[in-house]
Amino acid sequence: MQTPIDLVGTNKVVEKTLSNAAGAVIGMLARELDMAGARPLVGLTALGVTTPAVQKIISRLEAGGRDGVVFHAKTTVLDRLVEAGMIDGIIDITTFEYVPMTLYPPEYIARLVGSPEERRERLRGAAEMGLPQVLAPGGLDMHVFPGTGIEAVPEEFRERAWTMHGPYIVLARTSAEELEKVGARIAEAMNAARGAIKMVIPLRGFSDASREGAPLFDPRADRAFIDAVKEALEDKGRVVEVDCHINDDAFAERMVSEFNAVFRGGR
Numbered sequence: 001m002q003t004p005i006d007l008v009g010t011n012k013v014v015e016k017t018l019s020n021a022a023g024a025v026i027g028m029l030a031r032e033l034d035m036a037g038a039r040p041l042v043g044l045t046a047l048g049v050t051t052p053a054v055q056k057i058i059s060r061l062e063a064g065g066r067d068g069v070v071f072h073a074k075t076t077v078l079d080r081l082v083e084a085g086m087i088d089g090i091i092d093i094t095t096f097e098y099v100p101m102t103l104y105p106p107e108y109i110a111r112l113v114g115s116p117e118e119r120r121e122r123l124r125g126a127a128e129m130g131l132p133q134v135l136a137p138g139g140l141d142m143h144v145f146p147g148t149g150i151e152a153v154p155e156e157f158r159e160r161a162w163t164m165h166g167p168y169i170v171l172a173r174t175s176a177e178e179l180e181k182v183g184a185r186i187a188e189a190m191n192a193a194r195g196a197i198k199m200v201i202p203l204r205g206f207s208d209a210s211r212e213g214a215p216l217f218d219p220r221a222d223r224a225f226i227d228a229v230k231e232a233l234e235d236k237g238r239v240v241e242v243d244c245h246i247n248d249d250a251f252a253e254r255m256v257s258e259f260n261a262v263f264r265g266g267r
Contacts, residue, residue: 001017001020001021001024003017004017005017038067039065039066039067040065040066040067040088040089040263041066041067041068041069041086041087041088042061042066042067042068042069042087042088042089042090042091042259043068043069043071043078043081043082043087043089043090043091044057044058044068044069044070044071044090044091044092044093045070045071045072045073045075045078045091045092045093045094045095045096045097045138046070046071046072046073046093046094046138047072047073047094047096047138047139047207048165048166048208049138049139049142049165049171049207049208049209050093050094050138050139050207050208050246050247052208052247053093053136053138053246053247053251053252053255054068054070054093054094056247056249056252057091057093057252057255057256058070060252060253060256061091061256061259064256064260066088066089068091069081069087073094073096073097074097075092075097075122075123078090078123079122079123079124079125079126082123082125082126082129082131083125087126087131088131088263089131089132089133089259089262089263090123090126090131090132090133090134091133091134091136091255091259092123092133092134092135092136093135093136093138093246093255094136094138094139095135095136095137095138095139095140095186096138096139096140096142096144097122098122098140098182098185098186099139099140099142099143099174099178099182101122101185102181102182102185103178103181103182121189122189123189126193126195127189127192127193127194127195127197128194129194129195130193130194130195131195132195132196132197132259132262132263133193133195133196133197133198133262134197134198134199134200134255134258134259134262135186135190135197135198135199135200136199136200136201136202136206136246136251136255137199137201137202137206137222137225137246138206138207138246139206139207140174140179140182140206140225141173141174141205141206141207141209141210141216141218141221141222142171142172142173142174142207142209142210142216143157143160143171143172143173143174144165144169144170144171145157145169145170145171145172146168146169146170147168147169147170148164148167148168148170149164149170150162150170150172152170153170153172157172160172160173160175161173161215161216161218162215162216163209163214163215163216165209171209171215171216173210173215173216173218173221174221175221176218176220176221176223176224176225177224179221179222179224179225179228180224180225180227180228181228182225182228183224183225183226183227183228183229183232184228184229184231184232186199186229187228187229187230187231187232187233188232190233190238191232191233191234195262196261196262197238197262198238198239198240198258198261198262199229199238199239199240200240200242200251200254200255200258201226201229201239201240201241201242202242202244202245202246202248202251203219203222203241203242203243203244204243204244204245204248205217205222205245205246206222206246207246208247210222211245211247212245226239226241240254240258242254
């Protein structure tokens with residue numbers, strides 16, 4: 001621990017520094033918790049536009065004797081916990097991350113978010129370890145840009161349907177052609193999974209911004225995604241279509257039902 005002053009004599013700054021250092025050492029020596037009796041831990045992915053679905057799923061998981069841990073937008077930390085053996089299953093309800101990973105070159109992502117984006121395969125560890133997984137297309141209906149209006153997004157997106165998510169985030173609709181590419185990539189990842197895996201698809205919208213009557217509502221683009229996934233999947237039975245919106249109670253029920261089925265199969 002770096003001291004803010006030279007350790008010459010004693011005074012209240014030296015005493016506070018040494019006290020902090022001692023406390024840090026004591027904390028690092030604390031006995032690890034016994035995790036033998038812990039409930040199974042399920043990793044979930046979320047965005048604000050899918051938060052109602054995530055909350056409903058977590059309450060149902062808890063009622064069934066499992067705990068949920070939620071990761072916002074990206075799966076970098078979830079990947080690490082999977083590799084560390086902390087995660088027992090995954091409900092990847094918000095696969096939004098596939099949009100930039102599939103459609104944007106690294107330099108374009110850097111321009112949008114201000115930092116380089118590592119090109120990686122999300123949840124590869126879960127696939128290789130055979131973790132039970134259930135996916136949904138949450139957030140695939142949008143590009144997400146910082147800004148206070150459509151004039152803040154790149155010019156090539158300004159003719160798209162769009163809406164605001166809060167005062168500083170612009171959502172622009174993904175096209176059918178883009179979703180075909182995203183669907184093919186997700187199917188490729190599902191084909192490579194060693195464990196039981198399914199995708200549950202809501203037919204009435206992939207996020208709160210694309211339910212019927214909302215600005216990003218586009219059933220034709222959604223169907224292009226569904227068809228692309230089915231075409232590229234080796235096992236067509238891994239896709240389940242549900243006639244509801246992603247944030248409806250019925251969708252949460254079906255997601256948990258499908259997860260229970262794959263979870264019982266184990267790794």
